[in-house]
Amino acid sequence: MLDPVVKTIDVPCPQQRAFEIFVDIPSWWPLDKRSMSLYQAGGPAKSLSVEAHQGGRIVELAADDVEHHWGTFRVFDPHAHLQLDFHMGLPADQCGQVDVTFTPIDTGTTRVELVHSNWEGYGDMAEMMLNGYGSSWGMLFGEHYAAACTG
Numbered sequence: 001m002l003d004p005v006v007k008t009i010d011v012p013c014p015q016q017r018a019f020e021i022f023v024d025i026p027s028w029w030p031l032d033k034r035s036m037s038l039y040q041a042g043g044p045a046k047s048l049s050v051e052a053h054q055g056g057r058i059v060e061l062a063a064d065d066v067e068h069h070w071g072t073f074r075v076f077d078p079h080a081h082l083q084l085d086f087h088m089g090l091p092a093d094q095c096g097q098v099d100v101t102f103t104p105i106d107t108g109t110t111r112v113e114l115v116h117s118n119w120e121g122y123g124d125m126a127e128m129m130l131n132g133y134g135s136s137w138g139m140l141f142g143e144h145y146a147a148a149c150t151g
Contacts, residue, residue: 002126004117005134007141011110011149018110019079019102021148023052028148034136036070036089037062052076058084071095086116095121096129114141 011018021028026048031037037045041064049059054076060068068089075083080102087095097118103111116133119126 002119002130004115004119005130005137006113006115007137008111008113009142009146010105011112011146012108013110013149014108015102015104015110016079018112018149019082022082022100022102022112022145023050024148025050025058028144029140030144031060034140035062036060036068037064037066040064040068040089041066060089071098075099087122090122090125094123094125096133097121112145 013021029048031048032044035045035048037043037060041062043063045068046061046063046065049061051057051073054073056073056076058070058072060070062068069092070088071084071086072092073082073084074097075081082098082100084098085092085095086098095118096116099115099117101113103113105111114137116137119130122129
C-alpha cells in the first residue's frame with residue numbers, strides 16, 4: 001500500500017470562503033502547467049468546469065475540443081469537506097481519492113488539508129501517479145490555491 005500525499009496549509013480567509021475558492025478550481029488551477037490538453041493536444045486547455053455538488057464532475061475542455069473527465073465529487077459538505085474520485089483523464093474506474101477538509105482556526109483563518117490516497121486505484125500507473133502528484137500538489141495546492149485565498 002502506497003502512503004497518501006498530505007498537504008496542510010492555513011489560508012487567510014474564513015472557512016466558507018476557503019471552501020468556495022477551492023471549489024472554484026478554474027480560478028486557480030494553472031491549465032497552462034497541468035492539463036490533459038498539454039499532453040494530448042499540444043496546448044493548454046480551453047477551460048475547466050466544475051459541477052459543485054455531490055455527484056458533480058470536473059471536466060476539462062481541451063485545445064482540440066475533447067472533454068476530459070477529471071473526477072467526481074463523492075462527498076460535498078459545503079464549507080467543511082470534499083471528497084472526490086480523481087482520475088484526470090483516465091477511465092473513471094482507475095482513480096485515486098482526494099479528500100479536502102476545511103477547519104476554522106479563527107474568524108479569518110482556515111486550515112485546509114488535502115489528502116490524496118488510494119494510489120492503487122490507478123492500477124499499473126500507481127507509482128507514476130504518486131510521483132507526479134506527490135510533487136505537483138505542492139505547486140497546485142500550496143502555491144496556486146493558497147495565492148487565490150490571499151487575493
